[in-house]
Amino acid sequence: MATQIAECLARDKRIPPFDDRQxxxxxxxxxxxxxxxxxxxxxRQRYAVIGEDGVTLEDKYEMSPNFLRGEDYWDGNMIEGYYSFTDMLLQDFDNRIADHDVQILIIDNLSFLTPGTIANATVAFKLMHQLQKLKKSREISILIVAHTPKSLRHGPLTEQDLQGSGDLVKVADSIFAIGRSRLSPDLRYLKQIKCRSGRIEYGEDNVAVYRLAKFDLAAQLGTKVADATSSENFLGFDFLASESEEGHFALRRRYSTGSTVKRTKRSGRIGRAKRLASEGRSLSEIALLLGIGKSTAKRYVNDA
Incomplete structure (x- = not known):
């Protein structure tokens, strides 16, 4: 998602469903x-079509010329005059921002910025204040990727799931989280956690659901050359629908027998299938969102 956000910002394009803003x-x-x-x-592998031999990269996605990507090549030695790795790294960021007239800095991810653990409140708080100082001095926006638990959850995503949560939440202007859906391995959902300067539109009752897969981003953004063929060469988040978060986190099985859970799960899916159909969703879309086959989706929609 971070790369997709960077590419869209570099082209002044908006990611669905946030592209409906006037x-x-x-x-x-x-x-x-x-x-x-x-x-x-x-x-490169993420943003190209992998050939039949499983090695050759074909039809590579062409990033915007405004998208600059950097990697860490630190040799382990401290430069004279610096007291910590973090200070040295942030100064290098500052230099690159000045050299290239950067307006937005994206860091993937937070844990690499310091040798100390981000779960340590003192370390996290100091680091966030250093980044705030960089943001204000250069008048830029900064997006920082941080880890959340990778396992399926039994409840909604909250600020407590963020690595080093307490002090990071205090300093950050806005926070959104990406959760894994229980409905299908390739489904993710985006949820706003904090928004200092506005209202939360994508909270637990209205999360944005995406399919994580390679798709034709250039066609979606309207940047594809007119005579170019369709190419699924961008690994990213392809928007599907806006739904309640409750339908995507894992069920707590210990409170019910197996048969009860199955009946509850099936009943819930039938209801969601009917609602999605009433919204004009195709059977293929319903099947993908519910993690079921197309024939099952049809049966659920037609269930009396």
Whole structure:
């Protein structure tokens, strides 16, 4: 999602469902994406079609020229005059921002910025204040990726799920979280956790549901060359629907017998299938959202 956000900002495009805003057009932004997670080869694989041999990369996605990506190449030595790795790293960020007139900085992810654990309140608070100082001095926006638990949850996502939660929440202007859906391995949902300067539109009653897969982002953004063929070469979040979060986190089985859980789950799916059909969703979309086959989706929709 972070790469997709960076690419959209660099082209002044909005990610669905946030593209329905009636706002004035803005100039594309210069985005610096600091990637501590992937090396260059891994990054290329995500944004290209992998050939039949499983190795060759074909039809690579062309990122915006305003999208700048950097990797960590630290040799382990401290430069004279610096007292910590974090101070040295943030100064390098500052230099790159000045050199390239960067307007937005994206860091993936937070845990790489300091040798200390982010779960430590003192470490997290100090780091966030350093980033706030950088944001204000350079008049930029900063998006920081932080980890949440990777297992399926038995309840809604909250600020307590954020790594180093307490002090990060205090300093951050806005926070959104991405959860895994129990309905299908490739479904994710986005939920707003905090919004300092506005109201929360995508809370627990209205999360944005996406399919995590390779798709044709250029066609979605309207940046594809007119005679170019369709190409699913961008690994990202393809919007499906806005729904209640409750339908996506895992059920607590210990409170019910297996048969009761199955009946409750089936009944809930039938209700959701009928609602999605009434909204004009196709059987294929309903099947994907509910994690069932197309024939089952049809049966649920027609259930009396």
């Amino acid at each position: 706002t004035p057009a803005l100039e594309p932004k210069k985005v610096l994406y600091i990637d501590f997670e992937l090396d260059r080869a891994q990054f």
